[in-house]
Amino acid sequence: MPVWLKRGKDVEERAEADRQVRATVETILADIEKRGDDAVRELSLKFDNWDRKDFRLSQAEIEACKAELTDQDLSDIEFAQTQVRNFAQKQKDTMLPLEVETLPGVTLGHRHVPINAVGCYVPGGKYPLLASAHMSVLTAKVAGCPRVITCAPPFHGKPAPAIVAAQAMAGADEIYVLGGIQAIGAMAIGTESIDPVDMLVGPGNAFVAEAKRQLYGRVGIDLFAGPTETLVIADETVDGEICATDLLGQAEHGPTSPAILLTNSEKLARDTMAEIDRLLAILPTADVARKSWADYGEVIVCESHEELRVEADRIASEHVQVMTDRDLWFRDNLTNFGALFLGPRTNVAYGDKVIGTNHTLPTMKAARYTGGLWVGKFLKTCTWQTVTTDEASATIGEYGSRLSMLEGFVGHAEQANIRVRRYGGRNVPYGTAARPRNEAVD
Numbered sequence: 001m002p003v004w005l006k007r008g009k010d011v012e013e014r015a016e017a018d019r020q021v022r023a024t025v026e027t028i029l030a031d032i033e034k035r036g037d038d039a040v041r042e043l044s045l046k047f048d049n050w051d052r053k054d055f056r057l058s059q060a061e062i063e064a065c066k067a068e069l070t071d072q073d074l075s076d077i078e079f080a081q082t083q084v085r086n087f088a089q090k091q092k093d094t095m096l097p098l099e100v101e102t103l104p105g106v107t108l109g110h111r112h113v114p115i116n117a118v119g120c121y122v123p124g125g126k127y128p129l130l131a132s133a134h135m136s137v138l139t140a141k142v143a144g145c146p147r148v149i150t151c152a153p154p155f156h157g158k159p160a161p162a163i164v165a166a167q168a169m170a171g172a173d174e175i176y177v178l179g180g181i182q183a184i185g186a187m188a189i190g191t192e193s194i195d196p197v198d199m200l201v202g203p204g205n206a207f208v209a210e211a212k213r214q215l216y217g218r219v220g221i222d223l224f225a226g227p228t229e230t231l232v233i234a235d236e237t238v239d240g241e242i243c244a245t246d247l248l249g250q251a252e253h254g255p256t257s258p259a260i261l262l263t264n265s266e267k268l269a270r271d272t273m274a275e276i277d278r279l280l281a282i283l284p285t286a287d288v289a290r291k292s293w294a295d296y297g298e299v300i301v302c303e304s305h306e307e308l309r310v311e312a313d314r315i316a317s318e319h320v321q322v323m324t325d326r327d328l329w330f331r332d333n334l335t336n337f338g339a340l341f342l343g344p345r346t347n348v349a350y351g352d353k354v355i356g357t358n359h360t361l362p363t364m365k366a367a368r369y370t371g372g373l374w375v376g377k378f379l380k381t382c383t384w385q386t387v388t389t390d391e392a393s394a395t396i397g398e399y400g401s402r403l404s405m406l407e408g409f410v411g412h413a414e415q416a417n418i419r420v421r422r423y424g425g426r427n428v429p430y431g432t433a434a435r436p437r438n439e440a441v442d
Helices: 011-035 037-048 059-067 071-093 131-143 161-170 180-189 206-215 240-251 266-280 286-296 305-315 327-333 348-353 390-407 410-424
Strands: 003-006 098-103 106-114 117-121 147-152 174-177 199-201 230-234 259-263 297-301 319-323 339-342 379-387
Touching: 003 266, 011 037, 011 180, 011 206, 037 180, 059 161, 071 131, 071 161, 098 390, 117 131, 117 180, 131 147, 131 161, 147 161, 147 180, 161 174, 180 199, 180 206, 230 240, 230 305, 240 259, 240 266, 240 286, 240 319, 240 348, 259 266, 259 286, 259 305, 266 286, 266 297, 286 297, 305 327, 319 327, 319 348, 327 339, 339 348, 379 390, 390 410
Parallel strands: 117 147, 117 199, 147 174, 230 259, 230 319, 259 297, 319 339
Antiparallel strands: 003 297, 098 106, 106 379
16 A cells, blocks of 8 residues: 655645636636737736836847847757657658548548647746747647747746747747736737737746636637646665756746655655755755645655556656556556656656647646647647549438438438439438338338
8 A cells, every 4th residue: 555755735725726816817808808908008017027018029029039049058948849849740741631531422521621820938037947938839720720829927027038039939929018917818818919829838836827728719728737746666776966956956846836856766766755845955946846845745665666657647647657676567568647757867858848748738627637738739630521423422322311310300301302312313202210221122
């Protein structure tokens, strides 16, 4: 049985916080729907102390932001975007159109159709998370989406130069400096100055995730990508320092970011907890990471690797770092995860920033039913069909007529019957099921 050496906040305490978030988001979205730009402006002032006549950046402002970065900064962004673009293109290359003759004269197929308008949220209140621009804008553009817009909050009272540069270099068609619920609401609902989109993508805090949840159905969303989650699965092939470093590296995202160690070694568990205490004394972002670890950190000791696997699937974490003597076994047997990072030579930060896989991943146990953002999320797989011979139309029509009548859909049956009459030369009485050909009386 798993043993907890450390637990996070009580489940009911977390649930109450979630209820408060839901109520706040519902009120704000209703206000944006009612008052449009006026509501967005008031919210921006309230939450970000940010106001301007037009929240969309001009081309001159975009170029000015890029000019604030060094050549090395721009080169590094370009390198990361090349990795993301290449992997997204390789994924797209696996998504082929289909055309197949399933019966003589019956051809079925599908094609992958890009979504017309996508809104990308790029978090940037506490840290300028420029990597989220690569993951969303670039991937949408590789998919072929015609209109891709972005929203990111101001950083230290102005547009974050690195985020703006990354958005522009990724190919964003419109760049807005807006954060939080007001950004999500403006993109999905639309205002006097912002045309609505068809799909929302991108990670964010609990309020952003809840806004996307409430707007789902009105627009599409990528997935529920809330506060960062990380799970480290480790045995004694590694030490406490590397486990503690990988846990705190994600805990610094925000005060509600779960960080969990899952191990079959109590010694490693206790060494890791001691290392976390040591590192929190020297980590520059310790104020955030310490609260996250105190409220959402967990340490769980299991008896075997199989128990580790079962427990990991129960947790269904966004990021799963595996450092064991059987990393590939976990790769082949885990089923609930956003992304896997296998072995001590890789880590979640590589995936977050540069390696090429997408870092917008399912949180809040959504990994049980979805993977992360990828080029396929921006493509609608739409089917088509055609019947090219009289005989095929009549044959399919006979079956369609009888099956429709079995369900009580007479109008459906007549759609089939009229074709049996015209293309099959059969006298099917109106509103009745077509009889099998060997029983037909014409």
